[in-house]
Amino acid sequence: MVSNVGKQSLGRSIHGMMKDKLVTQQRTRTQAGRADDGLGPNTDIGNRLRALYGAVQEEGVPAQLLDLLEKLDSAEQAQKSKVVSRDGE
Amino acid sequence: MSAEPTSFKREMLATLPSLRAFAVSLTGKHDKADDLVQDTVMKAWAKQTSFEMGTNIKAWLFTILRNEFYSQMRKRGREVQDSDGAFTERLSVHPSQYGSMDMQDFKKALSQLPDDQREAVILIGASGFSYEEAADICDCAVGTMKSRVSRARTRLQDLLKISGEADYGPDAVSAQVTTTNHSF
Numbered sequence: 001m002v003s004n005v006g007k008q009s010l011g012r013s014i015h016g017m018m019k020d021k022l023v024t025q026q027r028t029r030t031q032a033g034r035a036d037d038g039l040g041p042n043t044d045i046g047n048r049l050r051a052l053y054g055a056v057q058e059e060g061v062p063a064q065l066l067d068l069l070e071k072l073d074s075a076e077q078a079q080k081s082k083v084v085s086r087d088g089e
Numbered sequence: 090m091s092a093e094p095t096s097f098k099r100e101m102l103a104t105l106p107s108l109r110a111f112a113v114s115l116t117g118k119h120d121k122a123d124d125l126v127q128d129t130v131m132k133a134w135a136k137q138t139s140f141e142m143g144t145n146i147k148a149w150l151f152t153i154l155r156n157e158f159y160s161q162m163r164k165r166g167r168e169v170q171d172s173d174g175a176f177t178e179r180l181s182v183h184p185s186q187y188g189s190m191d192m193q194d195f196k197k198a199l200s201q202l203p204d205d206q207r208e209a210v211i212l213i214g215a216s217g218f219s220y221e222e223a224a225d226i227c228d229c230a231v232g233t234m235k236s237r238v239s240r241a242r243t244r245l246q247d248l249l250k251i252s253g254e255a256d257y258g259p260d261a262v263s264a265q266v267t268t269t270n271h272s273f
Contacts (some may be wrong), residue, residue: 045242051192052192052195053110054146054215058108061102066102069102
């Protein structure tokens with residue numbers, strides 16, 4: 001029983017380690033060739049930039065903008081079906 | 090067949106929050122940023138046949154937005170100059186991990202950068218582009234992009250060191266309370 005639990009948590013921690021490694025790899029990849037730019041995850045300026053930018057992103061997209069996209073899309077669909085039905089004649 | 094326009098729309102939707110944040114960083118004003126994003130969406134929609142699905146739609150949209158911004162600036166004879174650029178307006182969502190004084194100082198420092206350095210540091214540091222992508226967006230060499238980012242970072246560090254002292258003054262707490270109402 002005890003060893004079972006031990007095995008389970010060992011398995012979990014190995015899994016966790018692999019996950020950590022993967023995250024590190026991904027981070028290294030996105031930061032590749034820019035290790036010295038001072039804007040990485042542990043830098044003050046980088047973090048503040050992202051906090052500011054993130055705050056604007058979190059405001060969401062204004063409804064009028066979403067409406068515009070919908071209108072453009074439905075206008076295009078209508079145009080297409082018109083062309084198709086004309087082709088069919 | 091009909092999946093294409095839908096996925097174009099979907100990918101565009103996914104990019105809008107980041108595109109809008111970049112627009113705010115350029116114009117400094119939310120209403121102007123929204124107009125700019127709207128113009129960009131219409132331009133992009135009209136040009137969508139020239140976009141290859143599966144390539145970088147985010148970089149493509151950022152390029153259109155940036156070109157649109159600078160061409161409007163030129164047309165208006167830099168009347169847009171009244172905005173200092175860079176998030177100067179109040180934000181409805183406050184960046185939670187920082188005090189408002191802190192962010193206030195940072196915004197001020199950011200607005201003191203030359204336009205090209207500011208957009209460089211934002212594209213690389215916040216929008217998540219590679220140097221190659223950012224150089225494409227700004228139509229400059231990769232080396233130029235790197236040096237703009239580096240100069241921007243050095244300047245920001247200098248500016249923040251100076252203003253950093255004020256952060257710990259006796260009035261820091263009360264100032265923080267006051268600026269909460271005005272700026273965020």
